[in-house]
Amino acid sequence: MSSPSVDILLETKRDIKKQVRVNIVPHITERLPVAEFDTSVVDLVADDDSTGENVDILIGNDYYAGFMRQGKKKIQDELYLVDSDFGWLLSGNVENLEHTTRQENILTVNTYCHCHNSSCPYFTEPDLPLRNIDIKFLWSLECIGINDSPKATRQDEAVKHFNDTLQYINGRYEVTWPWIEYPPQLPVNFGVALGRLKSLINRLDPAMLQEYDDILKEQLDGNVIEIVEPHNSDILHPVHYLAHHIVKGEGKRGRIVYDASIRGSGKKSLNECLYSGPSMLEDLTALLLKFRTKRVAIVADVEKAFLQIGLQEKDRDVTRFLWSTKQNGKIQ
Template sequence: MLLDTCATANFATIGLVNKLQLTPSKCCFSVGALDHLTTTVNGMVSITFKSVYNEHKRTLNFLIVPNISDFVPNQLIPRERIRIPKNISVADPKFHVPAPIDMLIGAGVTLSLFSIGTINLSQDKSDLYLQNTRLGWIIAGDLEYSKKSITVETSDCLFTELKAMVEKFWSVEEILTERSNFSQEEIECENHFKHHVTRDDEGRFIVALPFKSTRVVLGESKQNGLKSLNGLLKRFENNSQLKTQYTAVIQEYLDLNHMSLIKSTQNSEGFYLPHHAVIKESSSKTKLRLVFNASAKSTSGTSLNEMLMVGPTIQDDLFSLLIRFRFHAYVILADIEKMYRRFLIREEDRK
């Protein structure tokens, strides 16, 4: 156990917690160390410790960290050179032997453990003292007295290893190029795309609708589509400008070959997409857009959307896009006009 008159919290190592078979409670604390280094603590545990010389004991909460410090002391100390009175009971009889630190006691508790009694063991310009505590006598100070025979190479105090902290930083900040946590449906949808995507002679992509394996039969949807269309036609009677804009958009679909007239309306098999207008006056290009409602229910209570698998999100998120603006002085923006309408649906799925 290390008594620290500067620390503002108590710490215990994961190794000690496992050895005592304790069950930690979850927490999240940011712990600052030297030179603005920080680490995050995710667990807390309650531990009771007791003096080996008397009945004094304390129960404290400890934050759990991987390591507290390297071995203390960092080298074997010749005990015969320290003149400890024979009637003194040292709290740690093996204080001179390097050993790992399992617990660190913070300043408040440390000061409360101090008792009356100090013995000066300083010699050869050293500052070495015996301090009486409720746990027994402890030794504190430096090793100047023995530098002629002992070379202290390092002085370490660490809450986390720098290497592990840097690796953790990069793993958290890295933008993954390939997701590994796809759902089963996302995996199946991506495989479906890979097996069915083709290109025609002009280079246009042809895709297949990703129907779920447990395909449900769609009910009749033509009547709902006609009902939606009749409501739209009534709006046209009261709003000639809406009719003009709507007609222009439908004509554009025909001119660009983005839709075609079905040969027969006798067979209602398939799905009829209701559509309506969304008007955006602030748009510089298209003030009116058509929105097709694939979530409209058929007579079986099922919609087209409910029959299709949902694929994974493969484009960069908004943060990744925005952060690119910090890399260069100039930014070029471009738009693929009517991008989704440039994809062809394979003929057997068009219905």
């Protein structure tokens, strides 16, 4: 919006004249409550209710100090009379005063923003959120550090990327990595993965190595993993090797865990190159309450749930790993 500015001369009840520059706007605010109090304690009251509750002029901080004086009288807790060129002004909390006209649960917001350029005689349109007078958004800014930013967060971007790239191919859902940037600053890491494999083989006993090999063969037969040729310069997309180890609980079969946090010198790990995404775990309290609402509860589990999701071909080469076959000891 734009609004012309004019110079006006104010003459107060104390015969003080001051010239101020004001902008002409169609509306300042709704009517303000008027409090009644004992006026005999001061010589001149600025607002004696003779002009009603309407607001005709709003004086900003650029002129406010010039009108105020030093005098101050306490009427009650949190309520004072302060002296000004207009007379004594009521300042503070008037809710506890008797005979006070009130308008409950009413909030009026009018927003005007003046040009920073002194030569500009107009108000200018403010930035968001004031431009749209979005009150809910305006209040939410007071919770910075508690509420999320109104802009799309990284978690939102990760979810959108997942929904946009998800594909169903040959009876399996396939996804792509939610890269923070592409191509990523990701090292090949072949040397680190090879060193970790040799250390792993030397550390495990024959029975554990056999179990390790059996698990990988099952995953190979189930198309969870695949054998690939050694990387070369003809591969245009990123290539990265992961270290891995086996985790085995007492009385349970082992589980292979891949280490995506290793990084090369001056490079990032695979984890650091990806959006983490939001936590989608169910609230445990809600689950327990739901569990108690019906007579019969059924619990189900998806076997090897994470292995049921495939990676699209262009992103598979960043999850390469090395293994030594038992038959010939060849690393592939």
